[in-house]
Amino acid sequence: MTRSGEPLLRVRELAVEFSTERGPVRAIDGVSFDVLPGETLGVVGESGCGKSVTALSILGLIPSPPGRIAGGSIRLQGRELVGLPERDYRHLRGKEVSMIFQEPMTALNPVLTVATQMTDVLMRHQGMSRRQARRRAIEMLELVEIPSPEKRIDDYPHQMSGGMRQRVMIAMALSCNPRLLLADEPTTALDVTTQAQVLEEMVRLQQKLGTSVVLVTHDLGVVAESCHRAVVMYAGRIVEEAPVEELFEHPRHPYTEGLLQSIPRIREEKLPELPTIPGSVPDLLELPPGCRFADRCYKADDRCRQQEPELELRCDIAVACFHPNRYAGCPES
Amino acid sequence: MTRDRSSERTSLWAKAWYKFRRDRIGVVSLGVVALYFIVALGVWLGLWGQGWSQVDGPMWAPPGPDHWLGTNIIGQDIFERAIYSTKTAFEVGLVVAVLSTLLGGFFGALAGYFSNSWVDELILWLMGVLDAIPFYLFVAALAYALQGYPYAMHIAMIATFWTTTARLVRGEVIKLKNFEFVEAARAIGLPRRLIIFRHITPNTFHILLVQATIVFVGAIKSEVILSFLGLGVTDGVSWGLMIAESTQEVQAGHFSNFITASLFLFFLVMAFNMFADALQDALDPKKVAA
Numbered sequence: 001m002t003r004s005g006e007p008l009l010r011v012r013e014l015a016v017e018f019s020t021e022r023g024p025v026r027a028i029d030g031v032s033f034d035v036l037p038g039e040t041l042g043v044v045g046e047s048g049c050g051k052s053v054t055a056l057s058i059l060g061l062i063p064s065p066p067g068r069i070a071g072g073s074i075r076l077q078g079r080e081l082v083g084l085p086e087r088d089y090r091h092l093r094g095k096e097v098s099m100i101f102q103e104p105m106t107a108l109n110p111v112l113t114v115a116t117q118m119t120d121v122l123m124r125h126q127g128m129s130r131r132q133a134r135r136r137a138i139e140m141l142e143l144v145e146i147p148s149p150e151k152r153i154d155d156y157p158h159q160m161s162g163g164m165r166q167r168v169m170i171a172m173a174l175s176c177n178p179r180l181l182l183a184d185e186p187t188t189a190l191d192v193t194t195q196a197q198v199l200e201e202m203v204r205l206q207q208k209l210g211t212s213v214v215l216v217t218h219d220l221g222v223v224a225e226s227c228h229r230a231v232v233m234y235a236g237r238i239v240e241e242a243p244v245e246e247l248f249e250h251p252r253h254p255y256t257e258g259l260l261q262s263i264p265r266i267r268e269e270k271l272p273e274l275p276t277i278p279g280s281v282p283d284l285l286e287l288p289p290g291c292r293f294a295d296r297c298y299k300a301d302d303r304c305r306q307q308e309p310e311l312e313l314r315c316d317i318a319v320a321c322f323h324p325n326r327y328a329g330c331p332e333s
Numbered sequence: 334m335t336r337d338r339s340s341e342r343t344s345l346w347a348k349a350w351y352k353f354r355r356d357r358i359g360v361v362s363l364g365v366v367a368l369y370f371i372v373a374l375g376v377w378l379g380l381w382g383q384g385w386s387q388v389d390g391p392m393w394a395p396p397g398p399d400h401w402l403g404t405n406i407i408g409q410d411i412f413e414r415a416i417y418s419t420k421t422a423f424e425v426g427l428v429v430a431v432l433s434t435l436l437g438g439f440f441g442a443l444a445g446y447f448s449n450s451w452v453d454e455l456i457l458w459l460m461g462v463l464d465a466i467p468f469y470l471f472v473a474a475l476a477y478a479l480q481g482y483p484y485a486m487h488i489a490m491i492a493t494f495w496t497t498t499a500r501l502v503r504g505e506v507i508k509l510k511n512f513e514f515v516e517a518a519r520a521i522g523l524p525r526r527l528i529i530f531r532h533i534t535p536n537t538f539h540i541l542l543v544q545a546t547i548v549f550v551g552a553i554k555s556e557v558i559l560s561f562l563g564l565g566v567t568d569g570v571s572w573g574l575m576i577a578e579s580t581q582e583v584q585a586g587h588f589s590n591f592i593t594a595s596l597f598l599f600f601l602v603m604a605f606n607m608f609a610d611a612l613q614d615a616l617d618p619k620k621v622a623a
Contacts (some may be wrong), residue, residue, distance in 0.1 A: 008483045012490060059520055061516065061519060061520060082386065090522045090523075090524060091520075091522060091523065093519070093520055093521060093522030094520070094521030094522035094523075095522060097523075098520065099517070099520040101513050101516065101517055101520075102513070103513050106512055106513040106514060107513040107516075107517045108513050108514055108517070109514045109518070109532050109598070110538070111535045111536050111538070112531070112532065112535065119532070120521075120523060120527065121522070121523070123523060124523065124524075124527075169517070172521065173520075173521070191370065
């Protein structure tokens with residue numbers, strides 16, 4: 001990789017397998033990426049491409065059985081996480097790596113107050129007394145701009161709005177100053193205006209605390225707004241990785257190109273119909289021998305159908321395609 | 334777990350109480366149960382019902398100012414005995430309800446959280462074995478094994494009644510453990526002990542509470558039957574013992590003992606059942622949260 005600095009998180013050739021009635025399925029297969037300190041990495045793809053599985057496997061939360069990590073390595077600050085005993089993982093979760101979930105409605109416990117849920121984490125990881133933990137929790141709520149936090153902290157989740165709950169989730173996830181925050185579709189369940197606020201909050205806090213973020217989403221708009229780099233996943237594999245501006249300006253992989261074209265644009269009035277990518281995601285149990293995207297790709301040829309392209313890195317951009325789009329400025333072979 | 338909890342909890346409880354208050358049958362039945370409870374408390378404090386074992390009248394005296402509901406076959410006051418039996422009933426009901434609910438909640442939560450593992454298998458097997466033994470046979474065996482120990486009946490009831498609660502809690506926990514908030518609790522590194530007993534089990538509270546009221550009634554009814562069979566109360570009097578006495582009296586045409594005990598039992602069980610129903614409606618989380 002040409003980016004400077006030691007990565008905070010280094011994922012290499014990660015594969016996660018789920019056993020099903022029809023045999024084992026590789027939900028992700030050979031996923032590799034780095035996250036630098038203070039960086040926000042977007043993980044984009046459609047439903048079922050393995051985005052969430054990637055995030056969960058970093059936290060060691062793949063439901064097992066049926067799931068298991070079938071290979072590869074996940075290193076956090078040089079420490080191997082694959083095969084780490086559950087006991088050690090528990091000290092890591094919340095303290096070093098934290099996670100925000102999609103549904104703020106169900107991710108907070110309905111019968112416990114916000115105070116209880118927040119202080120539990122702090123008392124466990126920071127060894128605080130209940131009183132100290134409460135003070136810290138109020139500070140965190142203030143940080144995510146919850147009005148009169150010293151009162152709202154004693155609320156039950158059902159007394160809060162969706163956006164507020166998601167902000168509580170963010171506050172809780174960041175309360176122990178983790179180095180890495182995994183956000184699994186953090187704004188999907190919110191309405192658009194709240195989405196923007198919550199996202200802004202996340203970016204602001206991330207800059208302030210220097211946390212690295214892995215942002216899993218299917219929403220390219222969210223990626224454009226808040227990420228430095230992005231990884232595009234398709235059917236359990238990474239097809240392209242690039243800095244966000246580059247990804248949006250010059251998509252190399254035909255899938256990325258298709259994704260970008262299928263975003264509605266208000267400015268362009270001429271398009272009679274929104275372009276879509278024909279076909280659908282292949283069944284992970286019956287993968288084609290070649291490129292997984294070949295059946296839907298306008299560029300696919302015989303080679304694509306027989307041989308699987310590897311992720312190749314050139315000028316800070318990695319693409320897994322035999323016929324990537326070429327742009328000026330980067331000397332490609 | 335102690336301070337300002339009362340103010341924190343008000344919202345949920347206030348809503349449940351508000352709903353409960355609008356249920357007229359619920360309120361009336363609660364009143365009846367409360368009345369019984371006061372009677373039982375008075376006996377326990379020694380305020381009344383203390384003359385239950387005294388022989389202070391002729392055999393089978395008719396109801397009158399001396400003996401409001403007459404006397405039994407050896408001249409004991411039936412009203413006194415029925416009043417004292419209220420305490421016996423509450424004692425059995427409360428002890429069995431509280432302990433079997435705790436036991437059922439504990440094992441149910443464990444089995445549910447570790448479903449499909451050996452922990453679950455073991456608990457399910459234990460419940461299956463206990464459920465397979467006929468109840469009265471089990472109590473008789475225990476009473477015999479414990480040789481006159483006055484709590485043999487309680488132990489037998491707790492040992493058999495917790496399984497229903499455990500099964501209900503197990504099912505609910507299996508559902509709850511896949512909720513996102515449990516995954517979130519795991520994602521912030523909470524230990525399993527906290528996740529099971531602090532984050533999941535409180536969500537089954539409505540089941541535990543309603544199940545406790547059902548067990549309470551079940552225990553009182555079983556006590557009557559067991560006492561009638563001579564397997565129950567040995568160190569006092571109960572409605573079951575009164576009914577057992579009355580088998581000879583009924584043949585002789587004296588019904589007071591039998592009717593008194595039956596009516597005392599009937600009104601308590603009836604009121605408690607209706608109270609449990611109203612409570613269930615009021616605590617339904619879907620309706621409370623709205």
